[in-house]
Amino acid sequence: MTEIDSSPLVLHGRRRSAARLRSGVLLLEQGGVRRRIPVAAIERVEVRGRTGRELAVVLTSNDPCPAAPGHSLVSRSAPAVREFAEALRRALPARDATEPRPDGASLVSVEPMERPGPEPRQVALVALGAGYALIAVALVARGAGEQAVVSWLVGVPLVLAQGVAALVGGVRRVRDAVVLRARGITVEGRLEYSYGTGSGEDAVRRHVYSYVDAHGVRRERDGTEGGAQEVEIVYDPGDPEGTTKVGRGTGWQLTGGVLVAVLLGLPMTLVGLRMAASALAALRA
Template identity: 65%
Template sequence: MTEIDTSPLVLHGRRRSVARLRAGVVLLETGGVRHRIPVAAIARVDVTGPGGRVLTVVVATTPTDSVTYSLTSRSAPAVRAFAEAVRRALPVRDADEPRPEVSAEPVERRGPYLGYAILGALVLTYVLVAVVLVNRGAGEQAVVYWLVGPVLTGAGGTALAGGVRTVREAVVLRRRGITVEGRRERSYEVGTGEDTVMHHTYAYVDALGKARTRSGPQGGADEVDILYDPEDPEGTTKVGHGTAGHLALGLFRLVLGVSTVSAGLWAMGVGTVALLR
């Protein structure tokens, strides 16, 4: 198999959905159904949605009609990499040339993941402790602390993980980043209503001469500097050549995350002490 025929990339999405490119066919499992989409039937592949985390495969059923298949992932770089792999596999076709059909088959459901079982146990414990505190008359303050504690801990953990990732990216880019010129290809809106954010896609050529793109809310000018990690060009890029702001944002998230996690654990501790009395 050549790179055109298959790709080692696996794109995981929400609700156990997954996409693979195997022997000229995109295998998209979502909603309990496995769709076999021949690349010869694909009209185009788009990266859409908030933060560019939605892979959209447009299949031309007739010269005027089309059907779309989509998968939402947590990783925007993974979506972009998978979309590029599919685009490289697309053949050159005439508009009126017959296209192969998409087939679908049910996917056998496996048992729940261990993570779901653990999450369910934690939620059950969370509710049961609150009920016991109320029944034992531990006091409104102890109940509120227990209910708020896990929420703060979860939010702080998310901020902490984001801070670690942002600081790591800043350090990596500062240590081995390469700056090239990027030219804006297009700008588009992400979200709806008051949540609408303008995103920009920049095209650039890396140090090895390979054409790449970078999408996100940063930028807006027709030409910008693109700073990228040559060892991870799809995953670690930013608009602009400086890393001070990126590092400051990461440190802010770290401080916020540590503070919020500490407050959450303290609140849970108050509730636990009241439970053990």
């Protein structure tokens, strides 16, 4: 086994599947089970598919004409697949072409995974969606009037929800800026890799930086800021991976957060609340 037997990378796939490399073992979680695949059981790692979004591991075999047993995981991000594949390749043991191979399939262990329950956030979103739909149906059924129906259908999802999102986002930016200004620690960060998300006009380029905090712990920062090979990263020692910023200046972050909250989030929230209240008043009438 090589010295690089673990990786901080986590590759997420469809339907809550995921792959991790821990202590010389590839943990492949999919279909309600977790497969533990030792790197000694892996012959090679491949990136497949026309868009390069499939990670495939081919297991070793003592059969001179093997059928190439293996496992695969399809992700939404081709760059994430490439980076994980490279990390996994570095962990594979060096072998000679004539070296006997073990039966990789026999080294793989499978264990059932506990089915995760619904997250509180998901439950809240479903409840809000159901309540929104029921009120819309009740407004139509009671003949509350076109203005009330439009106020509810437009005011809640397009005005109130967007306003609350902008208000929360702006307050969060202000909070992070204040925290970093008060107790932030500046360290040097190095670019590990960049990747794109979305397509067309929604395409966004993100950059993953690694840094070592004041206690010698290696951490990563994933965000849209940056792009240079070496940058300065400011982090909150109380939340070293959650509250971080590329670059030392927090003035623009603080100003931008205030402007978004005050000029966009707060007015939209108030207008949305007024539209929702008028629709509910028509329902009670």
